[in-house]
Amino acid sequence: MTGGLLLGNQALAQVDALVSEKDFLSEMPIVLSVSRLPQRLDETPGAVTVLDRDMIHQSGARDVADLLRLVPGFQVSNSFESVAPLVSYHGAFDAYSNRLEVQIDGRSVYSPYFIGSVGPGLETVAIEDIERIEVLRGSNSAAYGARAMLGVINIVTRDTADTLGALGAVTVGENGIRDNLARLGWGDGRGTFRLTADTREDDGLSGSNGQSRVSRINFRADIRPNGVDEVQLRLGAMAIDSGRGMAGESGNALRRFSFDSAYAQLDYKHILSADEDVSLKLSHTQESYTDSFPYALQQLNPIRNYLNDAAYFSSHPFSASDIYNVTGDGTASSDVVTLQHTLRYGDALSLVWGGEYRSERIESAAIYNTDSTFVNEFTRLFGNVEWRLAKNWLLNLGALAEHSSDTADSVAPRLMLNWHVTPGHTLRAGVSKAYRPASNFERYADVRYFWNGHQALQTVRGNSQLQAEELVSRELGYLGEFSNWRMSLDVRLFDEQIKHFIRMQGELPKSYVNDENFAIRGIEYQLKWQPWEGAQLLLNQTYTDITTVQPGDALAAPQLASTLSYAQKLPGQVHVALTHFDSRRWTSFDGNENDAQATRRTDFRLAKAMRWGSRRGEIALVVQNVGSAYSDFKKEFLFHKQAYVTLRLED
Amino acid sequence: MAIVLRSVLLALACALLGGGAWAQVPAPDGVARVLIVSSDTAVVYTQTAEALTDYLVHQGIPRSDIAQSLVSEMTMRLKSGQPPRPGIFVALGSEATQLLAAAGTQAPVLSALIPRSSFEHILRSHGKVVSARLSAIYLDQPLARQLALVHLAFPQAKRLGVLWGAESSDRAAGLRALVVASGLELQETRVTQPQDLPLALAQVLGGSDVLLALADPAIFNSATIQNILMSSFRARIPLVAFSPAYVRAGAVLAVYTTPVQAAHQAAEVTLGVLRGKPLPEQALEPNDFEVGVNAQVARALDVSPDAQALRSILRRLERLP
Numbered sequence: 001m002t003g004g005l006l007l008g009n010q011a012l013a014q015v016d017a018l019v020s021e022k023d024f025l026s027e028m029p030i031v032l033s034v035s036r037l038p039q040r041l042d043e044t045p046g047a048v049t050v051l052d053r054d055m056i057h058q059s060g061a062r063d064v065a066d067l068l069r070l071v072p073g074f075q076v077s078n079s080f081e082s083v084a085p086l087v088s089y090h091g092a093f094d095a096y097s098n099r100l101e102v103q104i105d106g107r108s109v110y111s112p113y114f115i116g117s118v119g120p121g122l123e124t125v126a127i128e129d130i131e132r133i134e135v136l137r138g139s140n141s142a143a144y145g146a147r148a149m150l151g152v153i154n155i156v157t158r159d160t161a162d163t164l165g166a167l168g169a170v171t172v173g174e175n176g177i178r179d180n181l182a183r184l185g186w187g188d189g190r191g192t193f194r195l196t197a198d199t200r201e202d203d204g205l206s207g208s209n210g211q212s213r214v215s216r217i218n219f220r221a222d223i224r225p226n227g228v229d230e231v232q233l234r235l236g237a238m239a240i241d242s243g244r245g246m247a248g249e250s251g252n253a254l255r256r257f258s259f260d261s262a263y264a265q266l267d268y269k270h271i272l273s274a275d276e277d278v279s280l281k282l283s284h285t286q287e288s289y290t291d292s293f294p295y296a297l298q299q300l301n302p303i304r305n306y307l308n309d310a311a312y313f314s315s316h317p318f319s320a321s322d323i324y325n326v327t328g329d330g331t332a333s334s335d336v337v338t339l340q341h342t343l344r345y346g347d348a349l350s351l352v353w354g355g356e357y358r359s360e361r362i363e364s365a366a367i368y369n370t371d372s373t374f375v376n377e378f379t380r381l382f383g384n385v386e387w388r389l390a391k392n393w394l395l396n397l398g399a400l401a402e403h404s405s406d407t408a409d410s411v412a413p414r415l416m417l418n419w420h421v422t423p424g425h426t427l428r429a430g431v432s433k434a435y436r437p438a439s440n441f442e443r444y445a446d447v448r449y450f451w452n453g454h455q456a457l458q459t460v461r462g463n464s465q466l467q468a469e470e471l472v473s474r475e476l477g478y479l480g481e482f483s484n485w486r487m488s489l490d491v492r493l494f495d496e497q498i499k500h501f502i503r504m505q506g507e508l509p510k511s512y513v514n515d516e517n518f519a520i521r522g523i524e525y526q527l528k529w530q531p532w533e534g535a536q537l538l539l540n541q542t543y544t545d546i547t548t549v550q551p552g553d554a555l556a557a558p559q560l561a562s563t564l565s566y567a568q569k570l571p572g573q574v575h576v577a578l579t580h581f582d583s584r585r586w587t588s589f590d591g592n593e594n595d596a597q598a599t600r601r602t603d604f605r606l607a608k609a610m611r612w613g614s615r616r617g618e619i620a621l622v623v624q625n626v627g628s629a630y631s632d633f634k635k636e637f638l639f640h641k642q643a644y645v646t647l648r649l650e651d
Numbered sequence: 652m653a654i655v656l657r658s659v660l661l662a663l664a665c666a667l668l669g670g671g672a673w674a675q676v677p678a679p680d681g682v683a684r685v686l687i688v689s690s691d692t693a694v695v696y697t698q699t700a701e702a703l704t705d706y707l708v709h710q711g712i713p714r715s716d717i718a719q720s721l722v723s724e725m726t727m728r729l730k731s732g733q734p735p736r737p738g739i740f741v742a743l744g745s746e747a748t749q750l751l752a753a754a755g756t757q758a759p760v761l762s763a764l765i766p767r768s769s770f771e772h773i774l775r776s777h778g779k780v781v782s783a784r785l786s787a788i789y790l791d792q793p794l795a796r797q798l799a800l801v802h803l804a805f806p807q808a809k810r811l812g813v814l815w816g817a818e819s820s821d822r823a824a825g826l827r828a829l830v831v832a833s834g835l836e837l838q839e840t841r842v843t844q845p846q847d848l849p850l851a852l853a854q855v856l857g858g859s860d861v862l863l864a865l866a867d868p869a870i871f872n873s874a875t876i877q878n879i880l881m882s883s884f885r886a887r888i889p890l891v892a893f894s895p896a897y898v899r900a901g902a903v904l905a906v907y908t909t910p911v912q913a914a915h916q917a918a919e920v921t922l923g924v925l926r927g928k929p930l931p932e933q934a935l936e937p938n939d940f941e942v943g944v945n946a947q948v949a950r951a952l953d954v955s956p957d958a959q960a961l962r963s964i965l966r967r968l969e970r971l972p
Contacts, residue, residue, distance in 0.1 A: 032951075
């Protein structure tokens with residue numbers, strides 16, 4: 001109301017190109033309202049690791065998955081065997097990684113196809129377009145829903161106002177590495193826009209069929225119609241074309257597959273005051289998977305008496321020309337509406353609350369043995385109160401209630417207390433509860449193979465009686481800033497109790513059951529230190545103890561994993577970085593204990609930046625895995641040393 | 652808010668008593684010794700005129716010696732052939748100053764609530780210089796004060812970013828000299844067209860630790876402020892601005908003179924004139940000011956400037972009482 005009373009309306013100040021007292025006395029629209037001010041790292045309800053643009057750039061990484069090696073507690077695979085490179089936090093229990101949520105600018109890119117997966121979503125945007133990656137280490141279902149059971153990866157793309165002009169980048173190197181990127185940013189004060197097209201290509205892990213190519217196009221518009229409201233539009237598409245399969249495995253033949261996705265997202269934010277705003281988000285995401293290979297049925301002849309319709313097949317042996325086309329084709333889509341209201345009451349209290357409606361559709365005759373569409377609807381109500389109990393005590397209290405059209409309703413609460421012991425030193429303690437209802441595949445999979453109208457085999461059968469997995473997570477954290485030593489320390493001690501863990505079991509047809517209860521316990525820390533000018537040292541270590549009786553899952557995360565990184569700015573705009581990863585034996589994604597391998601890898605990057613007037617450029621040499629090859633995803637898949645050069649030009 | 656409310660109540664009370672905010676003036680301005688001419692009816696002008704009047708009355712000037720008028724009204728009066736003949740005109744704002752400077756009044760004219768560049772523009776366009784007949788108290792803060800604030804609030808900052816537009820660029824030479832003397836490094840870009848602003852802003856933010864906003868409607872206005880504040884916040888670069896509205900919008904800090912402070916300084920000068928002193932032959936910098944802090948933004952940027960402490964230190968540095 002002050003705008004009108006104090007000095008007419010805002011337009012008054014704008015018309016005149018000359019300075020007048022109105023420039024000093026007029027009201028201005030509120031810009032940095034409450035929801036635009038992020039929580040400080042020492043006030044978040046949980047551990048957060050932020051990978052900022054400098055870190056991302058200086059890593060030389062070509063995939064988001066690779067970047068997450070820099071985050072304590074993460075397991076990473078570069079393989080395309082499960083469609084795209086995978087990550088998991090505190091345990092790579094399954095082949096697709098479905099206990100983490102991934103969001104890009106607030107849109108979930110968790111793939112509902114497969115058994116749920118974070119892999120394809122991590123490939124959605126070009127690394128060049130990422131402003132930062134916020135990794136919420138620890139259960140976050142109280143804010144992000146079921147899929148955030150073990151953690152959340154929030155990818156924030158760069159604002160279009162920060163990416164004006166043209167950018168081109170080319171990467172070439174060993175192992176068929178060939179990446180290209182072109183980006184154009186334009187606009188003025190009322191709106192800024194960005195279009196980025198890029199491809200990422202290499203021959204994959206040696207021993208695998210992983211020759212892969214990812215092609216993406218992403219558009220983003222930030223429109224500022226009046227200085228108060230904000231409208232953002234995002235559109236994009238991605239295609240992953242890769243090989244998978246193993247030579248000699250007839251049921252997993254060498255073949256090419258493709259995963260295509262596309263999305264549209266519209267965001268609107270309206271600022272009511274410095275202390276209150278509302279936002280609306282609409283998004284549509286679709287994906288399709290194409291994967292098939294021929295299967296010579298003749299090889300089933302020796303066991304045809306054991307096929308499902310044994311009576312038929314025993315009297316009808318397969319001939320050499322009987323070739324079955326095995327497919328995993330299907331499509332999935334989701335439509336989401338989210339409304340959020342953020343409020344601040346004085347200095348002591350702020351509240352975020354809202355609702356979300358999400359509709360997911362999955363169609364696949366190949367894996368569900370039906371032409372009909374599975375529609376799963378989720379309605380969520382969420383809220384988080386941040387209450388400054390006293391000057392140095394902050395309480396975060398949040399919960400998310402979810403109603404699903406298909407599974408039981410659930411409420412995931414969280415309580416976290418942050419105590420600023422002294423300036424720069426914060427202790428955090430909290431407890432949260434999360435649920436992960438079984439995915440559509442785990443509940444309804446029905447993979448059958450028919451020949452001449454007779455059922456030969458059923459390989460997977462879902463279990464509609466599955467209970468949701470439950471997780472109770474307790475944690476203690478410490479965040480310290482030692483500014484005199486230019487050092488910071490982030491420690492998290494965790495105890496994550498999983499109940500009704502969902503596992504695949506049995507002979508054919510395999511099915512899913514709610515299996516044992518077990519715990520993931522351990523401690524992880526990240527130490528950052530700037531020992532001298534231009535230097536940055538990083539040390540992460542994670543000790544994990546998974547108490548399951550299943551030996552493969554007990555090794556789903558290494559007992560000890562460490563990352564040590566040293567980056568140095570040198571005169572002449574030269575930058576060097578050396579990063580070493582070392583982890584004890586782990587079983588990669590859904591491996592068994594016999595496949596468990598230790599991973600040791602050292603990456604090196606040397607870059608020189610250049611400037612000609614307004615033009616900027618950089619040439620960088622990256623060598624990944626300077627030492628000997630290590631196994632990734634499967635024992636036979638090896639990550640060999642690979643070197644590549646990137647040339648980047650910006651105008 | 653309290654000030655606004657007070658003014659509203661005051662205006663309301665006046666309206667009840669006298670049938671209009673401007674009708675309260677008891678003296679016909681033909682006999683008034685002080686004639687306050689406001690550029691606009693907006694609350695800030697009323698508030699300044701009221702504070703000025705109250706201060707003079709408090710100093711013993713009879714209320715009947717003080718009259719208020721609006722630019723529109725004064726234009727008619729000046730044209731009427733019976734122009735008012737007070738002992739001093741106090742022009743509040745650019746329009747009132749412009750009118751009185753053009754009219755060439757008999758009485759001296761003191762301009763207040765006016766930015767330096769507006770006043771200089773008016774002088775130039777009428778071929779005048781600052782004199783005992785036409786002087787001013789600036790609304791904007793001296794560059795040295797703004798630089799001192801940056802230094803005090805962000806002692807670690809080495810590089811100061813500034814965006815120059817057509818209206819502000821004549822201050823560039825002055826700022827450069829001060830910046831060199833203070834040991835800072837200046838990261839400056841000239842913006843010639845509105846569409847160049849986003850890129851210029853990105854360039855300046857790329858090489859700055861603090862962004863100093865200097866009033867220029869081509870650069871800082873209600874349409875551009877969103878981009879400027881969001882971009883600088885993303886870059887974690889604090890914006891030091893020139894008005895409380897910018898602090899509410901999201902600038903970490905601002906140093907500014909309030910209408911009441913401007914009124915007090917104008918009243919002191921007016922009083923001098925009434926007592927026979929000439930107007931100062933040089934325009935005056937504002938001798939009182941406030942420091943505004945957006946505590947929420949400061950917290951998010953992990954800085955903790957203390958508005959009151961900063962104001963006191965600045966006043967001590969300038970040896971202000």
